[in-house]
Amino acid sequence: QVQLVESGGGLVQAGGSLRLSCVVSGRTFSTYGMGWFRQTPGKDRDFVAAISWNGLSTRYADSVKGRFTISRDNAKNTVYLQMNGLKPEDTAVYYCAAEQFLTTSSSSTYHDPNEYDYWGQGTQVTVSS
Numbered sequence: 001q002v003q004l005v006e007s008g009g010g011l012v013q014a015g016g017s018l019r020l021s022c023v024v025s026g027r028t029f030s031t032y033g034m035g036w037f038r039q040t041p042g043k044d045r046d047f048v049a050a051i052s053w054n055g056l057s058t059r060y061a062d063s064v065k066g067r068f069t070i071s072r073d074n075a076k077n078t079v080y081l082q083m084n085g086l087k088p089e090d091t092a093v094y095y096c097a098a099e100q101f102l103t104t105s106s107s108s109t110y111h112d113p114n115e116y117d118y119w120g121q122g123t124q125v126t127v128s129s
Contacts, residue, residue, distance in 0.1 A: 002026040002118045004096050009123030012086055016127070020081040022096030022120055033102020034072060034079040037113055038092035038125075045095065047111040049081060050104050057104040059111070064090075086127045093122040 008020040024032065035050040049070040050059045058070050069082040079096060097116035102108070109115045 002098065004098060004118055004120035006094065006096050006120040006123040009094060009125045011126045011128065013128050014086060014088055016086050017082070017084045018086065018125060020083065020094055020096075020123060020125070022079045022081075024077045024079070024096075024098060024118075026077075028100070029077040030074045031100050032098040032118075033100075033104065033110065034070070035097045035099075035102070035110060035113075035116055036070060036079075036081045036094060037097060038090075038094045039122075040092045045113045046092075047113070048094070050102070050110040051079065052104045052110075053101050059104045061111075083125070086125075088127045088129045090125060091127050092125060094125050095122045096120045 003025045006022045033053040036048040037045045038048050039045040047061050051070045067085040072079045098118040099116045104110045
């Protein structure tokens with residue numbers, strides 16, 4: 001069973017930074033495309049960022065582009081989300097997700113949570129104004 005565990009959430013002031021981590025168990029992490037999503041009460045789970053299975057491509061939601069950076073370290077079976085310039089509207093539970101051989105081409109559905117097979121438990125990010 002593939003399991004994902006997020007960490008690194010917390011409370012920060014607007015303009016601050018956090019780095020989220022997601023450690024993936026399983027035998028073939030390097031074949032998984034990874035995504036970050038976020039969700040607030042009463043709303044759908046929204047796409048934040050994705051990185052392709054081969055690490056050659058990244059994608060970001062317009063709302064976070066230029067502020068957030070997704071990366072992966074295959075040696076540690078870990079994907080990261082570096083979040084800078086945080087805003088109150090970034091407050092949400094952040095989830096990482098995995099899908100084998102996920103690509104991030106313009107025609108892919110990397111932004112669709114239904115594309116992903118495995119999900120972490122989420123980590124809370126709260127940004128105060």
